[in-house]
Amino acid sequence: MSCLRQAGAGITKQFYVLRMSSSVHIINSSSLSPDELEHVSRSVEAIIGARVHRSHLRVELERAFDSSRGQYNSSVLLAQLLSLKQSLPGKIIALVDVDLYVPVLTFVYGEAQLEGAAAIVSTHRLHNSFYGVDENRPLLIERVEKEIVHELGHTFGLFHCHQFECVMRSSTYVEEIDFKKATMCKECEGVLYRKVRGS
Amino acid sequence: MNDTISLLVVDDEQIVRDSLTKWFREDGYVVGAAENAAEALRLLQEQRWQIILLDIKMPGMDGMELQQRIREIDSHAIIIFITAHASVDTAVQALKCGAFDYITKPIDPDHLSHLVTNAIKQHALAMENLKLKEQVVEFSKPDEIIGEASQMKKVFEMIKTVAGTDTTVMIRGESGTGKELIARAIHANSQRRYFPIVTINCGAMPEGVLESELFGHERGAFTGAQYRRKGKLELADGGTLFLDEVGNIDMKTQMDLLRVIESKQFARVGGNEIIKVDFRIICATNKDLELAVQRGTFREDFYYRLNVFSISIPPLRERKGDIPPLVNYFLSKHRRTMGKNITSVSPEAMDMLVRYDWPGNVRELENAIERAMVVGKSCTLVPGDLPFQLSESNHEPLSGSLSDVERKHIAYVLDQQNWNITRSAEVLQIDRVTLYNKIHKYGLRRG
Numbered sequence: 007m008s009c010l011r012q013a014g015a016g017i018t019k020q021f022y023v024l025r026m027s028s029s030v031h032i033i034n035s036s037s038l039s040p041d042e043l044e045h046v047s048r049s050v051e052a053i054i055g056a057r058v059h060r061s062h063l064r065v066e067l068e069r070a071f072d073s074s075r076g077q078y079n080s081s082v083l084l085a086q087l088l089s090l091k092q093s094l095p096g097k098i099i100a101l102v103d104v105d106l107y108v109p110v111l112t113f114v115y116g117e118a119q120l121e122g123a124a125a126i127v128s129t130h131r132l133h134n135s136f137y138g139v140d141e142n143r144p145l146l147i148e149r150v151e152k153e154i155v156h157e158l159g160h161t162f163g164l165f166h167c168h169q170f171e172c173v174m175r176s177s178t179y180v181e182e183i184d185f186k187k188a189t190m191c192k193e194c195e196g197v198l199y200r201k202v203r204g205s
Numbered sequence: 206m207n208d209t210i211s212l213l214v215v216d217d218e219q220i221v222r223d224s225l226t227k228w229f230r231e232d233g234y235v236v237g238a239a240e241n242a243a244e245a246l247r248l249l250q251e252q253r254w255q256i257i258l259l260d261i262k263m264p265g266m267d268g269m270e271l272q273q274r275i276r277e278i279d280s281h282a283i284i285i286f287i288t289a290h291a292s293v294d295t296a297v298q299a300l301k302c303g304a305f306d307y308i309t310k311p312i313d314p315d316h317l318s319h320l321v322t323n324a325i326k327q328h329a330l331a332m333e334n335l336k337l338k339e340q341v342v343e344f345s346k347p348d349e350i351i352g353e354a355s356q357m358k359k360v361f362e363m364i365k366t367v368a369g370t371d372t373t374v375m376i377r378g379e380s381g382t383g384k385e386l387i388a389r390a391i392h393a394n395s396q397r398r399y400f401p402i403v404t405i406n407c408g409a410m411p412e413g414v415l416e417s418e419l420f421g422h423e424r425g426a427f428t429g430a431q432y433r434r435k436g437k438l439e440l441a442d443g444g445t446l447f448l449d450e451v452g453n454i455d456m457k458t459q460m461d462l463l464r465v466i467e468s469k470q471f472a473r474v475g476g477n478e479i480i481k482v483d484f485r486i487i488c489a490t491n492k493d494l495e496l497a498v499q500r501g502t503f504r505e506d507f508y509y510r511l512n513v514f515s516i517s518i519p520p521l522r523e524r525k526g527d528i529p530p531l532v533n534y535f536l537s538k539h540r541r542t543m544g545k546n547i548t549s550v551s552p553e554a555m556d557m558l559v560r561y562d563w564p565g566n567v568r569e570l571e572n573a574i575e576r577a578m579v580v581g582k583s584c585t586l587v588p589g590d591l592p593f594q595l596s597e598s599n600h601e602p603l604s605g606s607l608s609d610v611e612r613k614h615i616a617y618v619l620d621q622q623n624w625n626i627t628r629s630a631e632v633l634q635i636d637r638v639t640l641y642n643k644i645h646k647y648g649l650r651r652g
Contacts, residue, residue, distance in 0.1 A: 075311075081224070110224040110287075112311045120230055165233035176232060178315035 028202065029057040029096035030158060033087070035065045036101045036129050042147055043101075049151045053173075053189055054158055056097070063090060065100050065126075072107070080106035080117040080126055087124035097161050098124045099154055105130040115177065116153050118160035121201075125157035131180060149180070152188045159194065163201045167194050210325055211235040213254035215245040215271065216287060217263045221310070225258060228317075242266035242274070249278050256324050261288045261295060261307075272302050281331060283324045287312070338399065350386055351531045354524035360387065363516050368394035373466075375451075375511050376489040378518030381568030384489035385449060387516060391487060392445040400444030403484075405437045408450030416458055416474060423476035436473065438465060441484040451511065452492030452503065459507045466510055486511065521563040521570065528559045531567060535574040536586075547578050550586045553620065557588055589621045589628070612647040615640070624651045 030050065034043050047058040070082035083106070087098045106114050106128040115132070118125035132149040135141050155173045167174035172191035177183045190198065212234045214225045222238040229236045237254065239245035242265055248254070257275060261268040272284055286299045286307035299307050305324050308316060352360065367374055368391045376384045385404065392402040405418060413427075421436030437446060448454075454462065465471045470481045488511050497503035521528065532550055540547060550558070554577075563569050577590040615633065622629040630640045643649075 081220075107311070108224040108228070109218075109220040110310055110312055111228070111317070112313045114314065117227075118231075120227065160231055166231055176318065178318045 029059060030054065031059050031061045031094040031096060031098045032154075033061045033063050033065055033090075033098065033100040035067065036103045038101065038129070038147075038150070042143075046147060046151050046154065049188065050154050050158070053151075053155050054162075056158075061094060061098075063094070065102060067102065067104055075107060076105070077107040077113065078102070078104045079109070080114055080128075081108055083126050084117055084119060084124050087126065088119070088122075091123050096123075097158060099158060099161075100124075100126045101129065101150065101154070102126065103129050115183070116157045118157040120160050121163035122161055125154075125161050127153045127157055132183070137180065145184070148188070149183050152183055152186065155188055155190075159190065159198070162198055164190075164194055164197055167191060169193070210256065211237070211252065211254050212256040212258065212321075213237045213239065213245065213248060214258045215239045215242070215263070215268070216258070216260040217241060218260075221260070221287070228314075229321075232321075242271040245271060246274060246278070249275060253279060254282060255328050256283045256285065256321065258285050258287055259304075261286050261299070269298065269302065272299075272304065276303065281328070281335070283328050285320060285324060350383065350390055351534050352524065352527050353530060354519070354526050356519040356524055357527060360516060360518060363514075364390050364394065367391060367514050367516075369396070371396075371485050373485070373511055373513040374487045375513070375515045376487065376518065377515060378489070378491060379520045379566055380491050381566035382518040382520060383567050384491075384518060385447065387518060388445070388447045388487040388489060392447075392485075395445070395485070397444050397485060401441060402445040402447055403437045403441035404447040404449060406449045408453035412455045412458065415454065416461065419458070419462065420471055420474050422474040425475065427475065433473070433476075438471060438482055438484070439473075439480055442482045444484055446484045446486050448486065448488040450490060450492075451488040452490040452494055452497060456502070456504060459504045463504065463507045463510055521566045525559050528563075528570065529555060531570055532558055532574060535571050536578070539575050539578050543578055545578055545581070546584055547581050547586060548584050551588070554586050554588045554591055557591060587623045589623055589625075608647075611643070612649070615643050615647065616649050619644070619649065619651075 032043070032047060032050075038046065043060060047060060051058040065083060065086060067078055067083070069086065070078040070080070072079055083100065083102070087100055090098055106117065106126065108114055108117060113131065114128070116125060116127035127150065129146065129150055130136065132146055132153065133141060134145065152173055156177075159174050164174050166176040167190075169175060169191040170185065171187045172194055173186055173188055174190060174194045175182070175186050177186065212229050214222050214229075214236065215238075216222050216225070217240055219240070222240065226236045226238050237248050239248055241263060245257075245259075259268045259271060259275075263271075266274075268286055272286075275282055275284065283305045284303070286295075286304050287310060288295060288307055289310045296307050305327065306320055308320060350357075350361070352358070364387060374388075374391060376387050378384050388404075389402060392398060405415075407415060410418060417427075417434075417436070419436050419438055421434050421439055424433045448462075461471075465482070466486060469483060470479050472479055494503055494508055494512070498505050498508050521531075532555065536547065536550065539545075558570070558573070565572075573592050574586075576592050577586050581587075581590040615629075618629050618632050622632060626637055626640060630637045633640065635643075
């Protein structure tokens, strides 16, 4: 029951059960410890309402490296994740430490296949140390949770939201991530319900 | 919120198109992508795109040239250029051509997000502005000027010629010919149409009052001036000042006005503050100003300052062909306001209206139709509905014997009343039996 309350936004038991029938696989290629990953998995499970499994597969980062930019092409990594669809049914989300980019943009916190199977999140710009501030581990975990929920939301077909506190609001700098909550607003929750029911 | 925003990405690099399409789809926009100018133009023909992200360097038609083509199709689309190498020259050229902004690849997500948000706001404002302007045009539309006679066609040509300029216009014409309507038409077709047209009837005010009305006054300028008040000259700033019956302005005010027209500045009555104004003057008169100048009652310099472009409106009696369309226009105008279903004028009544001389011109005609519609009982106006003074004018000169005059008069009244015996007897102030006897005696028959 505590999970249900945490998920918030008037979620019904029926919906919760419905969503728990879908699953999410997290591939951890980041420096998050097993305990931290366990904490993140449980939080995401509570918010999204899908079972979260930790996968032991790894992402081959080297294939996505662009030496001229010193960054990793997130679209290449996303394509790599999609090739794992057969072995990991449901949604796949990778967590990496490297700095991600898509060719036309300077950087991205993460990327997802809209209404698709795969997503990726980078912790690189979620660390306080990236901005020259003292590291804050609990804050990092909170940011990771929000970004994973955000990108998974896209895989369920959700667009960016204009509610300031909704996790689906677009964030282009880290303060915006801190400002929003890890949960969805009622409207996004409703859209997610319809998407899951329809799938 | 964003589901109505459509955005087109035009770039020859597929990776750029894919990345931007994905980025904006996540925001809920309707996103289209084109790899070259030809495809972009095809997509522009298919639907409207509010925001267009345009790569400057593309094989074939480049972004700059494509922008010009886009402007021909949709002048309101917001264009943002994407360039790989930011150069001041390119940026300046893009902005000069009307682009909203430009961004350099790779694009900072935060910059892109703000840029598009601002573009949407700008687009919404531009659309709102356009809508409001259309409403202003609709509200400020003058009544229709009806005229098919060649003299009126000449007047319309003159309105068209002078409206776009800032020239002072003098409108000459008899009372009731529609001088104010012409002034409003000139204003409505001028560059000043989004500013007010301020009318002042110079003939209706005594000397001191006219001065205060024109120039405004400061508090305590004269007994009763309890507040500071803006004058018509100040209110007309940016727009048009219409001086009606300008021939009635006294010599002192003529001089003051001349000074304002020359210097475009003045002070309120009882004040020292110099107020700068910018307005166009249109004036109207039914007086012989040339004669007034000769007699010394109208300043010559003021006359020449006003009489730059003169439009003379012919009296209605000189363009009788315009009477039927005018009658029909007033009929439909007052039908709406009165809610009466009077749709036509009988041929006899129209004949009377055309034959009348209309000393009060179009205004008198409108009043006559309005009054006739008040008294009219059927869906067609008949001679009896028209005001009495019309019938008098149409009366043939009386001649011959007394019985001849009586016969003609009874026949006339019967026609007027559409052979309604009771009403005709009332008009003639005789009883119905007597009227029947007279009809029989003179052998009158309904025509």
